[in-house]
Amino acid sequence: MNHLFDQPFSRANTGAVKYDAREAVFGREDVIPLWVADMDFAAPEPVVTALTERAKHPAYGYTLYPDSLYDAMIDWYRDRHGWTIERDWIQLVPGVVPSLHAAAMAFAEAGEGIIIQPPVYPPFFSAIQKTGRRVVENPLIEEHGDYRMDLAHLEACAAAEDVRILQLCSPHNPVGRVWRRDELEAVLDIARRHNLVVVSDEIHCDLVFPDKPAHTMLGLLARDDDALVTTVAPSKTFNLPGLGLSALVVQNPDLRAAMRQVFDSMHMLQCNPFSMTGFEAGYRHGGPWLGELLVYLQGNRDFVIDSLRRRVPPIKVREPEGCYLLWLDCRELGLDDKALRAFFVDQAGVGLNPGQTFGRQGSGFMRLNLACPRVTLERALDAIAGAYETF
Numbered sequence: 078m079n080h081l082f083d084q085p086f087s088r089a090n091t092g093a094v095k096y097d098a099r100e101a102v103f104g105r106e107d108v109i110p111l112w113v114a115d116m117d118f119a120a121p122e123p124v125v126t127a128l129t130e131r132a133k134h135p136a137y138g139y140t141l142y143p144d145s146l147y148d149a150m151i152d153w154y155r156d157r158h159g160w161t162i163e164r165d166w167i168q169l170v171p172g173v174v175p176s177l178h179a180a181a182m183a184f185a186e187a188g189e190g191i192i193i194q195p196p197v198y199p200p201f202f203s204a205i206q207k208t209g210r211r212v213v214e215n216p217l218i219e220e221h222g223d224y225r226m227d228l229a230h231l232e233a234c235a236a237a238e239d240v241r242i243l244q245l246c247s248p249h250n251p252v253g254r255v256w257r258r259d260e261l262e263a264v265l266d267i268a269r270r271h272n273l274v275v276v277s278d279e280i281h282c283d284l285v286f287p288d289k290p291a292h293t294m295l296g297l298l299a300r301d302d303d304a305l306v307t308t309v310a311p312s313k314t315f316n317l318p319g320l321g322l323s324a325l326v327v328q329n330p331d332l333r334a335a336m337r338q339v340f341d342s343m344h345m346l347q348c349n350p351f352s353m354t355g356f357e358a359g360y361r362h363g364g365p366w367l368g369e370l371l372v373y374l375q376g377n378r379d380f381v382i383d384s385l386r387r388r389v390p391p392i393k394v395r396e397p398e399g400c401y402l403l404w405l406d407c408r409e410l411g412l413d414d415k416a417l418r419a420f421f422v423d424q425a426g427v428g429l430n431p432g433q434t435f436g437r438q439g440s441g442f443m444r445l446n447l448a449c450p451r452v453t454l455e456r457a458l459d460a461i462a463g464a465y466e467t468f
């Protein structure tokens with residue numbers, strides 16, 4: 078038993094999307110919810126204490142970001158990722174997805190192209206579509222379950238006259254790749270030669286399995302004059318996504334000004350006293366909790382992969398390197414996407430993210446969230462194996 082992560086954790090009466098939206102999304106409210114990417118674990122105890130203490134002080138007025146918050150973030154990236162960030166490069170903003178939208182508005186005109194590498198987190202598409210820019214797809218190459226970037230096709234996409242931005246997902250949700258240094262160097266090289274702005278979404282940077290090589294921050298490899306916008310947040314790392322605070326790290330002053338201008342134009346640079354408190358406490362005190370979490374998640378990953386291999390052999394899974402997500406290749410079940418959804422929802426009673434929401438390359442796949450007590454995964458695996466037996 079793990080004293081932190083095996084604990085039953087009720088999210089009843091908290092308005093949790095993962096639970097309370099089940100009826101709307103799956104048509105039944107009793108599916109075992111292994112979808113939305115948050116965790117069924119309590120936030121780290123120092124975060125809870127800091128928020129509780131803050132709440133006890135009844136001053137909830139307009140608030141400034143304290144120096145200590147910037148210091149906590151700078152120390153975290155220096156100590157865990159070997160990345161030295163200067164305070165001026167940081168801009169606090171209300172989320173990574175809003176940052177994708179803002180970057181589209183800042184660096185591309187309406188109708189101009191933005192490259193994404195599907196299958197990829199659905200807001201990578203919608204940030205482009207909703208801002209009236211154009212999606213340019215550079216699909217990942219899949220070989221025997223292994224994924225890599227198509228660098229030759231990336232170069233061809235980047236060379237087009239009106240393509241301005243590459244949205245990089247690093248580590249890559251949903252396939253769980255942690256890009257190697259040489260892969261990232263190649264991306265930077267292409268971006269430099271074709272004047273692309275790289276928007277590097279590194280929200281999952283702290284979530285790398287202990288038995289896999291470490292994550293490399295793109296900013297570590299970039300030169301001073303590279304056009305790079307990095308987006309990070311403590312929200313995935315410490316399970317605080319409802320607090321809605323993330324950070325941009327932009328070394329280039331022109332790019333920084335352009336991003337600031339977009340957020341400023343909507344008057345969105347305000348500070349919420351609770352978000353700020355959770356953000357700082359996570360980065361300052363959350364390290365030991367994260368260490369235990371990653372070991373636990375690795376155990377969950379191994380449990381699910383082993384169970385599927387033994388009990389549902391047609392579902393293939395490549396061992397992910399990062400993110401707490403499994404990308405299930407269900408194509409050997411021979412079902413179309415509608416029937417695949419019915420297999421999981423109606424027969425097994427398990428709620429996963431359908432692969433085709435990550436792009437057409439995700440057809441025949443499902444994404445499973447590992448971040449829950451193991452007993453939940455045991456129930457889900459029993460249910461999936463049971464459905465397969467009567468398949």
Ligand SMILES: Cc1ncc(COP(=O)(O)O)c(C=O)c1O
Nearest residue numbers: 114172173174175198250280323
């Ligand atoms: C790659 C990626 N980016 C961004 C987000 C969400 O970021 P935010 O809640 O800060 O908008 C997620 C959440 O799953 C994600 O996986």
